[in-house]
Amino acid sequence: MQLPPALHARLAGAPGSAEPLPVERNPAAGTAPFRFAPRLVRFPREHDFFEDGDVQRHLYLQDVLTQVGGAPERPRVPEFTCQVAGCCQAFGALDDYEHHYHALHGNVCSFCERAFPSGRLLDAHILEWHDSLFQILAERQDMYQCLVEGCTEKFRTSRDRKEHLVMRHLYPVDFRFDKPRKSRGPAMPGAAEQVLAETLGDDGVPSEGDAMEVCSEHVEPPPEPAGERRAYSHRCLTRI
């Protein structure tokens, strides 16, 4: 299929077009037994017309076709350790480190050093666990925000929110990022144990099946000033 040489130049040229030729139709055109009339054609999703292209698309997805583009090279580097205070994890590749950093040091609560998978969950945590104003307001209005991105519902209690998560959003009953603040038992030695029990992903509650051990690198009591710690305990005691 030979294309006129000027065509490529035209493509590279400026937008625009020549003046259209005058249209002058004869009513006899397309009349019986003839039937032609110009028609815009539309094909819906499942039309057979799309078969070939769809098959090509799926061959591509199945990796049979040559893949497009090129993934950037992921270099390995001489081993280095995470520079965050208290963390001694070592890495040999930047991507491993990237994931480690975001998982453990990314959305971290500055009060209790728990790590969260997203900013939204971190914000909710700080509000609900460390904001005394929240507690006061919660007595009078719906303050517990739904954890699902895009849902703006709010609830009076943590339990109501959990019910909403389960019923409305089909979340698991034991969703790990919705642990309510536990009340202090009589023999609790200190805040450190609280951290142990509720560190991200910990499955400390026996009834939940296989318990996860907490990794040693994260068991350090939060460096809170004594005054705050007392307040923390105080809050815990008053919560049901």
Add this chain to the structure above:
Amino acid sequence: MWSRERGRLKPLRCGVEELRCRRREREAALRKARREQQLVSKRLLRDEALEEAEEGCVAVIFGEAEIQQFLRLAQRGTEEKEREGALVSLRRGLQRPETQQTFIRLEGSIRTLVGLLTSNRALLQLEAARCLHELSHSEQSAVVEACLPATSYLLTYLSGHSSDFIELCLYTLGNLIVESEAVRRQLLPQGIVPALAACIQSPHLTVLEALGYALSQLLQAKEAPEKIIPSVLGSTLPQHMLQLLQPGPKLNLGVAVEFAWCLHYIICSQVNNALLITQGALSTLGLLLLDLAGAVQRTEDAGLELLACPVLRGLSNLLTEAAAEAVGRQLQLRDERVVAALFILLQFLLQKQPSLLPEGLWLLNNLTANSPSFCTSLLSLDLIEPLLHLLSVSNVVSVLVLTVLCNVAEKGPAYCQRLWPGPLLSSLLDTLAFSDTEVVGQSLELLQLLFLYQPGAAQAFLQQSGLQALQRHEEVAQLQDRVHALQQIALHG
């Protein structure tokens, strides 16, 4: 690290002929699946280098005891390396369907895996995610559906920041989405659409491509027009998609392919195309078409046809919307560069993927049907002859070519004059020799228009033994009336 080497063919472990044979089988299977409306494909992320190294290990099938051992080690091992190693071994084993079956039947196995997925050990998280990914790729529903308890976490992690991890979650979600309506019925209330809408703002190309894949699977679902596309249209996803399709130096082919397909699925579902048009879909696709034509000339880039297909479809379908007409009055859609670009693409498709020619010609039809401007462009850019060259490709293509020619001819004498003389007459005499009724029928329509608007056309037709060419079809039911009419016109004017 988990990387996907692209732009590189897998090393041939079998002969070229076997490869072709396998590909033909796959193609046949896909066609069958499409006809049964079961066209489903999953994407598997696997580190090629890792896979080669693991060749030996994959052959092993793990039993219950071994799986339990790995899980126990991963959960409770004392050494970091030991725990990781256990999960890696498990992950390799999970490439085998037998091992997958054993795994899902083992009590507490998924639970443990989810626990590892949500643990605070970054590398364990990654390996656990890879295990889930293997399971999600299975062809057995029971295995895939065993992953359901993990979906709320996969969605939660989309708002994180680790691009590799997010990419993995997205491909896993994409595989799950495609599995069944039951799975989607869980994912939708769990907020997959808002999660994707938040995630699409990521700057990472690998994340974007994965997101496009997952979204395209969601949009391809049978129930999508009623249950999914409305909420997608109501989100910020379309705007971001169109932004990612803007041509220019930042356009990434892999990303563009995925989102172009997403756009196609939305458009052909005809839910609210007017909205897409107000968001600039027509102009974005038009500019993309121009860009593609430029790219096709510059490089031998493998895969441009993968992008061309959904772009052609999107444009063609959008042009049928009433809203398109309003936009069309803007210069953009009268721009004859669109026609130039389309022909450059047609030439490219003829060489690379002739089965896509009908789609290109479909666009040409929709461009020219009601547009004197584009019909004039065809003439002034000397594109009639190249168009005629396509007449020998296939019946479907021939019918479309003839239809486009009719679009031009029906606009009147000024147009027919420019179609004549030239190779048109001999091409028409050739098509009259076809046995396909549709091709011949369309040729007859074109002849009527030419006889009507171009003095001397009938005469020339007679001189070139046109009557004999018509005679062949005198007895064909669908053609005879038109044949006789033409014979009359030719003989008596």
